[in-house]
Amino acid sequence: MEFRPVRFIQEDIQVHYIKQPLLEKKGGCPDEFSWRGEVYIVEEIISEWHDYKRRGRMERNMQPQHAEVAQNRGSWGVGQDYYRVRTGNGKYFDIYYDRAPKDAARRKGAWFLEREIAPVIV
Secondary structure (H helix, E strand, O other): OOEEEEEEEEEEEEEEOOOOOOOHHHOOOOOEEEEOOEEEEEEEEEEEEEEOOOOHHHHHOOOHHHHHHHHHHOEOOEOEEEEEEEEOOOOEEEEEEEOOOOOHHHOOOEEEEEEEEEEOOO
16 A cells, blocks of 8 residues: 655654553554644554664764664664554554653653554545
8 A cells, every 4th residue: 555645743742552562662553642732542563673773973873783783673763663654543554663862851752753654545
């Protein structure tokens, strides 16, 4: 299924799990998320992908053999986990978890609603 962007959002969201994940930094797709006072229930995960590439100064602070392993499974504070989801109200979104610490209150990273998308009807 192909998708087209509807609108770029890039805002923080609060996520909720029915069963809490075992690992905080690898929690998987949430069961629902809250954005601007509205709750969106995740009905279907369309796809997921992960980007653990180190960039900037983070790219230069690791030996090459360790960097290769970290690029596949991630390392502390580096990378994003992306999920393309369909919600209970029939909307489609790309959401992601950014593992980088944001501030003292969000040392374990944060969730973001990247954009709303729509299926391309052929």
